[in-house]
Amino acid sequence: MHHAQGPLLSVDVGERTAETVDVDDVLEAFVGGRGVCTKLAADRIPTDADPFGPENSVLFATGPLQHSQMSFTGRMSATGLSPLTGGLLSSNAGGFLSRNFVATGYAAVEVTGTSDELLAVHVTDEGVEFETVPELEGATTSEVTEYVEEAHDFGPEHTLCVGPAGENRVRFASIITSESRAFGRGGLGAVLGAKGVKLVTFDGDAAPTLDLVDVTTDVHREAATADHPMKKSGTAGMTEYASHVGALPTRYFSELSFEGAEDIGGDAVAEKKYKRGTCSACAFACKLPTRDEESGVETEGPEYETVMAFGANAGVSDLVAVMQSNQLCDELGMDTISCGDTVSAYLASEDEFGNTELVHELVEKIAYREGVGDTLAEGVARCHEQLGVENWSVKGMEFPAHDGRHLNGQGLAFATSNRGADHMYAEFYAKEYPLVPRDQAVAPEGLDGKAALVVEKENHNAVLDSAVACKFSRDFLSPERLSTLLEAPYEELQEIGARVVELERAFNNARGFDRDDDTVPYDLPSFDAALSEYYEVRGWESDGTVPGSAESAPADD
Structure with a gap:
């Protein structure tokens, strides 16, 4: 291998x-x-x-x-x-x-x-x-x-x-x-x-020592020639559709669609794009260098999650304002999802949705921990009670888009993710919109049969993150191709992915994490049964721990 x-x-x-x-x-x-x-x-x-x-x-x-x-x-x-x-x-x-x-x-x-x-x-x-x-x-x-x-x-x-x-x-x-x-x-x-x-x-000058098979050429050629919507507007192209189906968190998660989605969505972002953007050696070029000539704001993006966090969730329908929020987070060094959600929580507490001037002021105050920014810099899980709003986080991590109240399997995946409320850990939303071929898709409603699929997706993504390959390779880098590239049977790769997930879980169990942390702040149909099924597929205990992992858990302070 x-x-x-x-x-x-x-x-x-x-x-x-x-x-x-x-x-x-x-x-x-x-x-x-x-x-x-x-x-x-x-x-x-x-x-x-x-x-x-x-x-x-x-x-x-x-x-x-x-x-x-x-x-x-x-x-x-x-x-x-x-x-x-x-x-x-x-x-x-x-x-x-x-x-x-x-x-x-x-x-x-x-x-x-x-x-x-x-x-x-x-x-x-x-x-x-x-x-x-x-x-x-x-x-x-x-x-x-x-x-x-x-x-x-x-x-x-x-x-x-x-x-x-x-x-x-x-x-x-x-x-x-x-x-x-x-x-x-x-x-x-x-x-x-x-x-x-x-x-x-x-x-450095260390030379590559691996000789990977010629399938790399096929993937590269297909990435270059594919007529794919992400080449036009990146992930922001999801905005209008997610709003239409009711999966776009809006006004601090109080609604699931946004009347201003079109103003901050894929077409609007594409109009601000001024050149192709990519990552090293990638012909897919799905990145979004954007510029607003009138204001002089120039950034890369915003991607869909940023459009959600600083747009719909903040009640902001001004794309240039969202671009500016994105630019500030890059300059000051902050995650746009967590920052945008935390700002949106403050806007909810003050009934200030749509106040773009306040949004940008808060972003800077958070980065420098000035005034209320010192409180918000702790994140939603630690400041929601002081703000008087609901705790929209899992394991302390703020939610991205792809709302689990519509995409129920993604809701389960948010709960089980060792990382917290992260959409890319299992990337289950792709099956439920769907963004995959129909034979790989599942209906968004309900959790029947989805626990095993969440496990499969978590394991697969752990392999991609180890290989390392972008999640947006899903239309090009099939399990068969991944197996060929790494010279290992796909079943063996899935076992490696499972070990990675289990290592994370065991470490976190030793820090006190268990079933009580595998939850979401809304009801899902048959959630407890699906969570138990997830543990059973993993071979874990019914309390969400890896056998033997919690024995060294530190005592509570």
């Missing part, structure tokens, strides 16, 4: 040391990306660690597919203990960083410890250099990129960094790479910020 190549580079920013560790056994068992990072994190991060403490780590990795030039492979994974959910979490980012990461020759890089000075960490195939960068305190992500270009002659495709939100430990702070691509969900940017790490660069 093909897997990522090279050792683990463990970088302790407190001690200013770096060492390489042989992890061949982990690579052989978990492929790369999320799988390898999850195994290493489970082995190296104590289950009672403080997410903001020195014992937590952020692990970065690519997979074997990054040794190719195939479309849908310009991605990499980051894993750590989330300050938002309190559990082990992996986040995924596209852009152009992955090939430069591979060029360092490391299979994975771990950032651990805590620095007492603001640091830049430079990783090459020759080792690690630590640079103190006090002048970058409070710098936005674009200011960091400019610094790296001027001081080191590295473009944004070599760099990941945090903005002010990460430094200020906003619990949903993201890590930004390639200027506007984010390891967005779960607050790993706040973990780097707590470690005193402002940026990490990757560069």
Whole structure:
């Protein structure tokens, strides 16, 4: 079976040391990306660690597919203990960083410890250099990129960094790479910020050592020639349809369709798109560089989840205002979904839906923890009682779009996801809209027979995140092709995916997570029975724990 190549580079920013560790056994068992990072994190991060403490780590990795030039492979994974959910979490980012990461020759890089000075960490195939960068305190992500270009002659495709939100430990702070691509969900940017790490660069001349089969050419050609709606408007093309069927969260989840959907949806976004956008080596080019000539706002996106969070959910039908929210989150380093939902919660508490000036003011206050922003920076689960609104989160993570009250299987998937309310963990919505061929689709109503399908989708996506391949490859990278590329039977790959999911669950069980955390804030038909069936398919206990995993659970404070 093909897997990522090279050792683990463990970088302790407190001690200013770096060492390489042989992890061949982990690579052989978990492929790369999320799988390898999850195994290493489970082995190296104590289950009672403080997410903001020195014992937590952020692990970065690519997979074997990054040794190719195939479309849908310009991605990499980051894993750590989330300050938002309190559990082990992996986040995924596209852009152009992955090939430069591979060029360092490391299979994975771990950032651990805590620095007492603001640091830049430079990783090459020759080792690690630590640079103190006090002048970058409070710098936005674009200011960091400019610094790296001027001081080191590295473009944004070599760099990941945090903005002010990460430094200020906003619990949903993201890590930004390639200027506007984010390891967005779960607050790993706040973990780097707590470690005193402002940026990490990757560069080297290590040559790819894997020879992948010629199916890569077929995938690349089909991605280039396919007439696909995402090439026009990205994921934003879902907006009007989701609103039509009643799956678009609106006005802080109080409604399921938005009268202004057309004003902020796919066609409106496409009108602002001024060039093609893509990730490294990808011919699909579904990204959305957008510009408003009148206001001068320029950003990448907004994608559908941002349209939901800062548009419909905030009661905002002004696309330029949504673009500006997207731009602010990229500059300040925050997840647009969590930030938008938390802002929408505040708007609900103040009856201020549609107030775009207030929205942008709140985004900045959150990043700098100023005034009410200090409260909102904690996220919905921690501030909803103070605001007097419902807690729209799962395991502490705010909801994306694709509402489970219409897409019931996606609702179950939100509940079971180890990551919290994340749509890409199982990506079950694709079966229920549907966005897949009819023979793979299921009706959105009800949960009968869906538990096993959720398990199958979670396992498959764990494999994609380990390979690493974009989820939007679903029309091109079939299970058969994935099996051929990785030179392993698909059943074996699904078993690897199941092990990754189980490792995450066992770690989180040891931190006190159980069935009570696998829930959603609305009723679903036969939910308890479907949840029990999910556990049975997984081979877990009826309380949502992996057998033996909760024995070392830390005592409650």
